[in-house]
Every structure is written in C-alpha cells, then in structure tokens.
Amino acid sequence: MIKILKSGLYTSIQDMGRMHFLNYGVPISGVMDSYSASLSNVMVGNAKTCAVMEVTLQGPEMEFMSATRIAITGADLSPTLNYTPVEMNTSISIQQGDLIGFGERKTGARSYLAIAGGFQTALVFGSRSYFEGITPNATIKKGDLLPFNSSFGTGVSFFDVKKQDHPTIFNQQTLEVQAGPEFDWLSNEQQQKLLSNTYSLDLNNRMAYQLQPLFPNSLKSIISSAVLPGTVQLTPSGKIIVLMRDGQTTGGYPRIAQLTEQSINQLSQKLHHEKAHFRLV
Amino acid sequence: MDTLKKHELTYKPFGNAAILIEWPSEMHDSILKDLLSFYNTIQRNKIAAIVETIQSINSLTIIYDPQLIHFEEMKQWLIALYKKETTENTPVAYYVWKIPVCYDTRFGVDLAEISDKTMISIPKVIELHTKTAYRIYSIGFLPGFLYLGGLDSRLHIDRKPSPRLEVPKGAVGIGGMQTGIYPRTSPGGWQILGNTPISFFDTSTSIPCFAKAGDKIQFTPISYQEYVHMQTQVANEEYFIEKEVFYD
Numbered sequence: 304m305i306k307i308l309k310s311g312l313y314t315s316i317q318d319m320g321r322m323h324f325l326n327y328g329v330p331i332s333g334v335m336d337s338y339s340a341s342l343s344n345v346m347v348g349n350a351k352t353c354a355v356m357e358v359t360l361q362g363p364e365m366e367f368m369s370a371t372r373i374a375i376t377g378a379d380l381s382p383t384l385n386y387t388p389v390e391m392n393t394s395i396s397i398q399q400g401d402l403i404g405f406g407e408r409k410t411g412a413r414s415y416l417a418i419a420g421g422f423q424t425a426l427v428f429g430s431r432s433y434f435e436g437i438t439p440n441a442t443i444k445k446g447d448l449l450p451f452n453s454s455f456g457t458g459v460s461f462f463d464v465k466k467q468d469h470p471t472i473f474n475q476q477t478l479e480v481q482a483g484p485e486f487d488w489l490s491n492e493q494q495q496k497l498l499s500n501t502y503s504l505d506l507n508n509r510m511a512y513q514l515q516p517l518f519p520n521s522l523k524s525i526i527s528s529a530v531l532p533g534t535v536q537l538t539p540s541g542k543i544i545v546l547m548r549d550g551q552t553t554g555g556y557p558r559i560a561q562l563t564e565q566s567i568n569q570l571s572q573k574l575h576h577e578k579a580h581f582r583l584v
Numbered sequence: 585m586d587t588l589k590k591h592e593l594t595y596k597p598f599g600n601a602a603i604l605i606e607w608p609s610e611m612h613d614s615i616l617k618d619l620l621s622f623y624n625t626i627q628r629n630k631i632a633a634i635v636e637t638i639q640s641i642n643s644l645t646i647i648y649d650p651q652l653i654h655f656e657e658m659k660q661w662l663i664a665l666y667k668k669e670t671t672e673n674t675p676v677a678y679y680v681w682k683i684p685v686c687y688d689t690r691f692g693v694d695l696a697e698i699s700d701k702t703m704i705s706i707p708k709v710i711e712l713h714t715k716t717a718y719r720i721y722s723i724g725f726l727p728g729f730l731y732l733g734g735l736d737s738r739l740h741i742d743r744k745p746s747p748r749l750e751v752p753k754g755a756v757g758i759g760g761m762q763t764g765i766y767p768r769t770s771p772g773g774w775q776i777l778g779n780t781p782i783s784f785f786d787t788s789t790s791i792p793c794f795a796k797a798g799d800k801i802q803f804t805p806i807s808y809q810e811y812v813h814m815q816t817q818v819a820n821e822e823y824f825i826e827k828e829v830f831y832d
Contacts, residue, residue: 437787482597551726
C-alpha cells in the first residue's frame with residue numbers, strides 16, 4: 304500500500320483507458336501523456352499499459368508501506384525521496400517507510416509515477432483510470448491507501464536502468480494534425496489561416512484545451528457524432544477546442560482537425576498561456 | 585418483404601487510427617435501422633484489428649489498430665461487408681421503456697417558462713411530452729445520456745441563455761428540438777420539465793444502461809408521492825421498469 308499524506312493539485316491513477324464503453328457514453332480517459340507513462344512503466348519492468356499515478360503541477364506526498372521499485376517521468380516537479388532530491392527517468396529502489404514528495408515545477412505539466420507490478424486500484428469496465436462517477440474516486444485524496452503488488456520490484460537488479468531523458472517533447476510548439484472529418488468545410492483561406500496561426504493555450508483540463516485567439520467562422524453544427532481524444536472542434540463563436548482523454552464521447556461541433564497521439568502527449572505537458580501551432584501531416 | 589433502402593455511405597479517415605462512416609445527414613428511423621443493422625454485422629464479423637465501433641445518430645466510427653491494418657484496407661473491408669449485407673427489411677424487435685416522470689413544479693422548475701414561451705398550458709405541455717414514445721438514436725456525450733428523437737414541434741424551445749451550474753440527476757428537459765434526461769448531476773442549459781427516479785447508468789453491472797439505440801422511451805406522469813415511493817424502490821433495487829416489445 305501507499306498512504307497519501309498530501310493529495311497535490313490533481314492526482315489520479317490512470318492506465319491506457321477504457322475503450323469498450325463508448326457506446327454508453329463513457330469517455331476513454333487514461334494517461335494524458337502516454338509517452339511518459341509508458342516510459343515510467345518500462346523503467347520498472349512493467350507492461351506499458353499498467354496503471355500509473357498521474358501528478359499535475361503540484362505533486363502529492365506519500366508513504367510506502369512496503370518495499371518496491373518506482374520510476375518518475377514526464378514533467379519535472381522536483382521529486383524528492385525522504386526530502387532529498389531524487390533523479391527522474393530512472394528506476395528507484397524504495398524501502399518500507401520511504402516518503403516520496405514533489406516540489407517546485409521546472410518543466411511540463413504532468414509527471415508520472417510507475418510502480419513495479421502497477422497500481423491495483425479498482426478495475427471498472429476494464430480500466431483503472433479514475434473518472435468521476437465511474438471509479439470510486441475522481442482524484443486521489445489525503446488519507447487514501449493505494450494498493451500495489453509488493454511481490455514485484457524487489458531484489459531483482461534486472462530492472463536497474465540508466466537515466467533516459469525525454470526527447471525534446473516539452474519545448475516543441477508544433478502539434479502535428481491530420482485533417483478532421485469537417486476540415487474541408489473550411490475555405491482554402493481558412494485552412495491556411497488555421498495552419499499558420501500561433502495559438503495560446505487558454506482554459507484546460509483532462510477533458511479539453513481551449514485555444515486563443517478566436518477563429519471566426521460560419522460553419523454549421525453537425526448531427527452529434529463521435530469525437531476522440533485529439534479531436535479539434537470549432538464552435539460557432541469561434542472557439543477552438545482540443546478534446547483530450549476525458550473528453551465526451553460525442554459532439555455537435557465541426558471536427559476540423561485531429562491531433563496525432565504524439566501531439567496529444569505534447570499538448571498535455573503544456574501550460575496555460577504557452578504557445579502552439581498546427582502542422583498538417 | 586420490403587427491401588431496406590441501401591444508402592450511399594461515405595468513408596473518411598478520422599485521425600490515423602479511426603474511420604468515420606457517414607449516412608445522409610438526417611435524424612431518421614430508416615437511417616438508424618440501416619446503421620444499426622450494419623453495426624451488428626460489423627460486430628458479428630469483427631476482425632482483430634478493430635478496437636471498437638462507436639455508434640452515433642448518422643455515423644459509425646471504427647477505431648482500429650494502425651499496426652494491424654491500414655485505412656484503405658479497412659475501408660475496402662467495410663465496403664465489401666456493407667454490400668454483402670442482407671438487404672431484406674426483416675422486422676427488428678425493440679423495447680418501449682415506460683419511464684415515470686414527476687412533473688411537479690418542485691422538479692419542473694422551467695414549466696412556467698416553457699408554458700409562457702410556447703403559449704401552451706402546463707397540463708397540455710405535460711400531455712404533449714408524454715404522448716410520444718421517443719426513439720433512442722444513440723447513447724453518448726455523458727455516461728447514460730440518450731439522444732432521443734420525435735419531440736412534438738410545439739415543444740421545440742431554445743436552451744436557457746446561460747446554462748445552470750448544476751442540473752440534478754434525473755432531470756427531464758428540452759433543448760431545441762430534443763428532449764432528454766440528465767443521467768448525472770451536471771451543468772446544463774436545457775429547460776427542465778420534471779424528474780425521473782430511474783437511473784440510466786449503473787457501474788455495478790456489465791451492461792451499464794438498460795436501454796439501447798433503437799429502443800423507445802415513453803414518459804409517464806407520476807405524482808410527487810409516487811416519485812418518493814419509487815425513489816426508495818430504486819435505491820433498494822426493487823423497482824422494475826415496465827417495458828413492452830414491438831417490431832419495426
């Protein structure tokens with residue numbers, strides 16, 4: 304078990320998501336940055352799909368009730384082991400009673416903590432990804448006890464890996480997109496403008512990122528149809544909305560573009576007011 | 585037996601791991617029937633590369649594994665499957681679910697506004713709202729939210745200019761040409777007529793919603809006392825939703 308001493312700003316358990324209940328309106332959910340989450344899993348000898356802890360901007364503090372092995376990847380939120388800075392992007396041996404905490408944010412928005420064997424929180428509809436109304440909790444709270452399988456991760460040096468840093472993912476401003484189903488509803492001029500504009504990130508969370516400035520248009524609504532993580536919607540008032548992992552399953556706004564998986568990962572590490580632009584691939 | 589009208593479908597890439605199949609842009613029973621029939625055919629003939637199929641009002645979105653199949657192969661496979669599908673218009677069974685709704689003003693907080701805007705008396709609004717069995721075209725947006733078709737045009741009424749921060753679970757409302765039920769407490773801009781004690785989403789069963797696309801929902805008015813009683817029955821899992829089978 305891990306005992307949560309401080310919750311952090313928005314901490315949750317996520318795996319690769321819930322794929323098979325979309326026809327009941329259940330969002331896919333899952334880790335926002337699948338690259339960093341996979342990397343953390345591999346570093347402790349897990350399958351890439353194991354459930355990890357997703358930490359947002361301000362990290363939690365936790366105590367380990369038994370020995371194990373962990374790895375922390377993604378955003379640099381100054382992780383500590385027993386109040387001493389600890390390396391990211393490598394595997395860390397944990398003893399019973401050890402404390403992991405986080406400090407100042409240095410890069411990125413979301414950090415991932417993988418544990419040997421994966422977190423064993425409630426499996427609901429084939430996934431452990433937290434989502435309000437689906438899993439018992441929507442976020443991790445102070446006092447929560449998070450189960451993991453303590454038979455993994457100890458006494459095997461096989462999982463000792465060297466530090467492997469992130470590629471340039473965090474500082475890239477370019478988000479690769481494909482034309483969305485309604486991309487050709489835009490005039491040539493509008494298409495050019497969509498791809499040449501530089502956007503600033505506005506309101507954002509696990510459901511969606513809104514971009515600034517507004518993109519005036521006169522596109523009609525569509526009959527509600529499927530939307531996916533990475534779908535870029537354009538509203539009649541000109542808002543550009545990029546749906547993310549907790550996005551709703553259907554929507555009525557034209558879907559003008561679709562982010563690649565890599566671009567979803569990149570965007571999920573960006574902060575309010577940071578810049579981005581689209582490149583058609 | 586009639587021949588079911590086959591439609592000209594369009595197949596578009598939706599990112600690099602999904603394909604969007606679209607029917608004509610209408611909310612129509614004959615389109616839904618053809619679409620659900622194709623959905624079932626895909627399920628029966630599912631290949632390993634298909635991750636999931638999302639059923640919407642006039643489209644299917646197939647999420648596939650791009651490591652196992654490419655867009656063009658996926659498209660050709662679907663075109664062949666649609667062509668091969670039986671064109672006989674065989675009767676399809678569906679349920680009409682009787683959903684009790686309390687139209688008491690304690691729940692129907694917008695009844696007066698609806699009545700004013702439509703110039704129809706409150707009892708007549710309730711009568712119009714409960715006389716039609718509404719077709720479920722799709723479940724989506726939120727867990728357990730049903731897209732219902734068939735609202736009487738006299739009840740078409742705009743959403744509230746600014747949404748409420750919290751609309752309670754079970755609220756039954758009207759938004760534009762649609763009527764629907766809030767499956768969970770959430771923000772929302774619909775005009776609220778009443779509330780149902782029935783739950784449309786349950787995480788404790790493997791099929792989280794009792795109703796499915798193609799079925800119909802018939803609202804039946806109940807008193808406040810009946811509502812309170814049914815609410816207890818629902819909580820104790822002693823309430824069984826009345827249903828009738830039909831064919832079309």
